[in-house]
Amino acid sequence: MNRIAPRPPSFGEVVADVQKRGELVVQPRMGFADPALMRHGLLATRDARASTVGTITLDSYTRLGDHDAVRQALAADAASLNGYPLVDRDPATTGAMLDGVLTPWFPVQVRHGSAEPGRIVRTMVDCGLYATEGGPVSYCLPYSRRPLAVSVDNWRQACEMLAAARAPGREPHLETFGGCMMGQLCPPALLLAISVLEGMFFRQHGVRCISFSYAQQIHAAQDEEAVAALHELIRRYVPDVRSHVVIYTYMGVYPRTPGGARRLLAQSARLAAGSGASRLIVKTAVEAYRLPTVAENVAALEYAAAVAASAVPHRAAIEDTGILAQAVALVENVLALGRDDIGRALVVAFARGQLDVPFCLHPDNAGRTRARLDRDGRLEWARIGSLPIGDLVEPRPAQPLTSEGLLSALRFVERRFDHRPGAPDLVLEAGPDGRDHDHDRDHDRGHSTPQSIFGRSS
Amino acid sequence: MTRGIVNIHTAIPAPAAPAVITAADRIEPRYTALDVIVTGLSSDAHTWNLVYLQLLLEELGCRVTNLGACTPDEVIIDACTGQHPDLLVISSLNGHGRQDGIRLIRALRQAPALASTPVVIGGKLDVTGGANGEAAARLLAAGYDAVFDAGSAAAGEAAGGLLSFRSYLSALASRADAVAQVGAG
Numbered sequence: 001m002n003r004i005a006p007r008p009p010s011f012g013e014v015v016a017d018v019q020k021r022g023e024l025v026v027q028p029r030m031g032f033a034d035p036a037l038m039r040h041g042l043l044a045t046r047d048a049r050a051s052t053v054g055t056i057t058l059d060s061y062t063r064l065g066d067h068d069a070v071r072q073a074l075a076a077d078a079a080s081l082n083g084y085p086l087v088d089r090d091p092a093t094t095g096a097m098l099d100g101v102l103t104p105w106f107p108v109q110v111r112h113g114s115a116e117p118g119r120i121v122r123t124m125v126d127c128g129l130y131a132t133e134g135g136p137v138s139y140c141l142p143y144s145r146r147p148l149a150v151s152v153d154n155w156r157q158a159c160e161m162l163a164a165a166r167a168p169g170r171e172p173h174l175e176t177f178g179g180c181m182m183g184q185l186c187p188p189a190l191l192l193a194i195s196v197l198e199g200m201f202f203r204q205h206g207v208r209c210i211s212f213s214y215a216q217q218i219h220a221a222q223d224e225e226a227v228a229a230l231h232e233l234i235r236r237y238v239p240d241v242r243s244h245v246v247i248y249t250y251m252g253v254y255p256r257t258p259g260g261a262r263r264l265l266a267q268s269a270r271l272a273a274g275s276g277a278s279r280l281i282v283k284t285a286v287e288a289y290r291l292p293t294v295a296e297n298v299a300a301l302e303y304a305a306a307v308a309a310s311a312v313p314h315r316a317a318i319e320d321t322g323i324l325a326q327a328v329a330l331v332e333n334v335l336a337l338g339r340d341d342i343g344r345a346l347v348v349a350f351a352r353g354q355l356d357v358p359f360c361l362h363p364d365n366a367g368r369t370r371a372r373l374d375r376d377g378r379l380e381w382a383r384i385g386s387l388p389i390g391d392l393v394e395p396r397p398a399q400p401l402t403s404e405g406l407l408s409a410l411r412f413v414e415r416r417f418d419h420r421p422g423a424p425d426l427v428l429e430a431g432p433d434g435r436d437h438d439h440d441r442d443h444d445r446g447h448s449t450p451q452s453i454f455g456r457s458s
Numbered sequence: 459m460t461r462g463i464v465n466i467h468t469a470i471p472a473p474a475a476p477a478v479i480t481a482a483d484r485i486e487p488r489y490t491a492l493d494v495i496v497t498g499l500s501s502d503a504h505t506w507n508l509v510y511l512q513l514l515l516e517e518l519g520c521r522v523t524n525l526g527a528c529t530p531d532e533v534i535i536d537a538c539t540g541q542h543p544d545l546l547v548i549s550s551l552n553g554h555g556r557q558d559g560i561r562l563i564r565a566l567r568q569a570p571a572l573a574s575t576p577v578v579i580g581g582k583l584d585v586t587g588g589a590n591g592e593a594a595a596r597l598l599a600a601g602y603d604a605v606f607d608a609g610s611a612a613a614g615e616a617a618g619g620l621l622s623f624r625s626y627l628s629a630l631a632s633r634a635d636a637v638a639q640v641g642a643g
Binding site for chain 2: 060061079144183406
């Protein structure tokens, strides 16, 4: 393998080439404070038996721009950081960490979650890294308390900075995280709308190579319909950039058994491969317990790639339950608020509750919508608040949400994949008393109450 | 047929065993009419834990102010100073709970009005998963009234501290109740 990059690798080109070969690009989440471990992780990713791209996930102090905290942690106990502190590492250290890692076939994406990405983007470009992800909405509402308008302004500048790094043979890449809002329990139409609107925002500010995300939700057929709708939305609204679709393996409460975790990962790989997506961000078998090791990440990458290689394209006819129509209505409403300044239109839409993410506690999110699972296990609207989709959906009012009911919904996928090994499809019935009998099974495993919400990441 | 987010079941036949939280575990709402502030910490973006805690505390009769995720220390301190809650509940899952939590409690305890406000913290409090219990000891020493460490609780208490948390609430509410009765007498 060529270890010296004749030019910086271009993320979008690499992904497109892999897709042309009929393969799926697989990518880990991975970030270590220790440069040697970070380098090891990148090399192990590159050398995995799969078509991979690399990931450098930054720590959460860097995400917030709290560089005092990063430096204190680096001085005291660097290993206590939960990612690679790109901005505060000496550029020479990062340069040495990356030396020989990047090749024309192995680009690396910087993942961070920041509503203030300016310094991150500047630093990564200085380090020869030209792919990152995020968005003015998707990296503000769930991951920051910054006003949405401030995040929009920050992201506009970041897009312009990234676009300015374009050079012959070097096309900066930006992925919207909008298809992953809240990780779980967000109806697909809203995920797609935010994903596409963020992509349009990126394009408006000069980015020409964009990927559109969608996080695996809870119902395979609904996910297939959503990804098909996403392709259509990209054709309709962002046709003139190099683009691809990236699928995230389920981001909610993860199965605790190795078998359950593998089955869920396999389902996401089949979704990605069968729906024309180009890239998959994987999860590992230990996701429910802790951050994975490098070896666990490699195992997940190789397993996902193997499943994808044997996956068949989805059946031609995909049921239309209205996801595309809802997403179009949400997007068109924002464009009607000002298509020449999508950032501002996004701020206005959220202020009016015309974009409104269920369960999101950010002060700029209206909080008048709510999602629920229907009896088939599909995500649907329980309340639409002021979303402009009143003529498209008939929200069915849910009973007041209880803590137990929320846990039951949050843990729906975990339970299904852990407890029902042989069941490829979901069969559900609504019980008459609203109790979650499945919790009883936890006694067998020594979990006498719902998995701790104190202790459970999602 | 009832419909709603609370009514989703897999088709697995329901065993006759009792549901998750037994009657004995339940805390009478009248004992827990506490004013509670729920919050994440400055570097932690997790939200579902906060949504859940709000619902749980409200079901127990508490009045809850939810400050949400990524909350800067000064926002938490301002809210506590202005509201004088009976309890501040901090939930942290991103592994920075030890350092962020210690920084917060030191600042909080420096405010005279908050010197004795009950403050508890729970979650995944460091990047080791709480394996050595060191995070909990340090947080207690720094001024927390209780620590519910999911990592160190995993062996003894599979709920990751939730049962202990409910017991703590019950005790706190009883104490508040007793104080109120003394005051009334």
